[in-house]
Amino acid sequence: MxxxxxxxxxxxxxxxxxxxxxxxxxxxxxxxxxxxxxxxxxxxxxxxxxxxxxxxxxxxxxxxxxxxxxxxxxxxxxxxxGVCVECGDAIAPKRLRAIPEAETCVSCQERMERQSRAAA
Ligand SMILES: [Zn+2]
Incomplete structure (x- = not known):
């Protein structure tokens, strides 16, 4: 850490x-x-x-x-x-290595991206 x-x-x-x-x-x-x-x-x-x-x-x-x-x-x-701000699950270590400042897990990130695309 x-x-x-x-x-x-x-x-x-x-x-x-x-x-x-x-x-x-x-x-x-x-x-x-x-x-x-x-x-x-x-x-x-x-x-x-x-x-x-x-x-x-x-x-x-x-x-x-x-x-x-x-x-x-x-x-x-x-x-x-390392805890997802959306769902509270642990963010995968691999994701944190790639994006140390990530605040959401992959599934929440994907969901949010889908939502922002739908809103755009
Ligand atoms: Zn999440």
């Missing part, structure tokens, strides 16, 4: 630093998050003319990720980390 916490804190600190860059008006340095291929691909294919829009999109993504990381850290503090 200690590993997960430091991993989450590291990712949170990384995002906070990147958001600080945005606020300072600095361009995205393009370092990308580890394993975040979508961001890298965007950086490769989108050139300067759409840079501002890309920056905005990236910023929105970072903010929502930051909120999820923060929430996960709070769940660790409360001792409920």
């Amino acid at each position: 200690q590993d997960v916490r430091s991993q989450l804190q590291r990712q949170r600190d990384d995002i906070v630093a990147r958001l600080r860059d945005f606020q300072a008006g600095a361009p995205d340095t393009g370092t990308g998050l580890e394993g975040d291929d979508a961001v890298r691909d965007l950086g490769d294919h989108v050139q300067h003319h759409t840079r501002r829009e890309m920056g905005f999109m990236t910023r929105q993504r970072l903010v929502s990720r930051l909120q999820r990381l923060q929430a996960a850290l709070e769940r660790i503090e409360r001792g409920v980390y």
Whole structure:
């Protein structure tokens, strides 16, 4: 559990630093998050003319990720980390390794995605 916490804190600190860059008006340095291929691909294919829009999109993504990381850290503090917030079941360890900030189990996640698609 200690590993997960430091991993989450590291990712949170990384995002906070990147958001600080945005606020300072600095361009995205393009370092990308580890394993975040979508961001890298965007950086490769989108050139300067759409840079501002890309920056905005990236910023929105970072903010929502930051909120999820923060929430996960709070769940660790409360001792409920790894428990699905929807149904209360344990989240599969494999899922937590892939998405440390996951707050729902796979079946709840899928149900919520179906609902949000139906609402859209
Ligand atoms: Zn669930």
